[in-house]
Amino acid sequence: MMIQETVRKLYELKLYGMAKAFEDQLASAGAGQLSFEERFGMLVDHEATLREDRRLTRLLQAAKLKENACVEDIDFRPGRGLERAEIASLALGRWIRNGLNMIVTGPTGSGKTWLACAFGNQACRQGMSVSFQRLPLLLEDLAVSHSDGSFRKKLAQLAKVDLLIVDDFGLSALNAISRHDLLEVIESRSSGRATLITSQLPISSWHSYLGDKNSTVADAILDRLVSGTHRIELKGESMRKQRSKKSITD
Structure with a gap:
């Protein structure tokens, strides 16, 4: 329940990249071998990449x-x-x-x-x-x-x-x-x-x-x-x- 609640809150906060990356980590057997810092860094990277991609899409559409x-x-x-x-x-x-x-x-x-x-x-x-x-x-x-x-x-x-x-x-x-x-x-x-x-x-x-x-x-x-x-x-x-x-x- 705690995991589902965490995912729900990430989506509510519009942290879609982190939410999707977190779900991917939960489904990956290898993710458990990573440290907390490594897993958290991956979540942040996915969120930053998603936002950058969306910003580029908006800029190109407006251009x-x-x-x-x-x-x-x-x-x-x-x-x-x-x-x-x-x-x-x-x-x-x-x-x-x-x-x-x-x-x-x-x-x-x-x-x-x-x-x-x-x-x-x-x-x-x-x-x-x-x-x-x-x-x-x-x-x-x-x-x-x-x-x-x-x-x-x-x-x-x-x-x-x-x-x-x-x-x-x-x-x-x-x-x-x-x-x-x-x-x-x-x-x-x-x-x-x-x-x-x-x-x-x-x-x-x-x-x-x-x-x-x-x-x-x-x-x-x-x-x-x-x-x-x-x-x-x-x-x-x-x-x-x-x-x-x-x-x-x-």
Whole structure:
């Protein structure tokens, strides 16, 4: 009865990992040969592992990453413009914790989104919050939020995540409202929050894309995004074409 009561209390206290590990120990003949300290340490380890797994699941669900990518699977074939040492350093996540930005540019199919999602996945595994946003859809959502009064709430949500991934920058035209909305998003994150941008446009073309006839907004956005930013320029043949060729030969 005492054992059943102990298990019940562990579940009531939401110590599910310890409860399950305790039940496993009771069913294991070898567990009795371990010391109290060893058995108790195993219970604590199971609880910590369960909580970490659940936290990672929550972070990944909230991130809504477009690609199931991880840094261990990055393709470093020659000609892509990727250096193992640089990626290994970036994978440590210090740039995110320090609120620095990253810009990934390259032609269609070069793997920009996949690489961004790999860094997003890595950040989640390190306990940081991530939000993946395609810029065209993000700007549509912000435009709607002006009419229903939720703009500031959405801005606050975007401002608090540790890493904001903005995908497809430069893919669709901007109007005056969307330019100012983008500036508000970038401005809200300019003090200690990291932003990762992917774009087909080379950085040298960003000012004309953002500015149109008003260079003030373009200057403000670029000043916050580009200065002190990690830059990765992907090169080479489309990864989609290469995967297609591989599937044909296989």
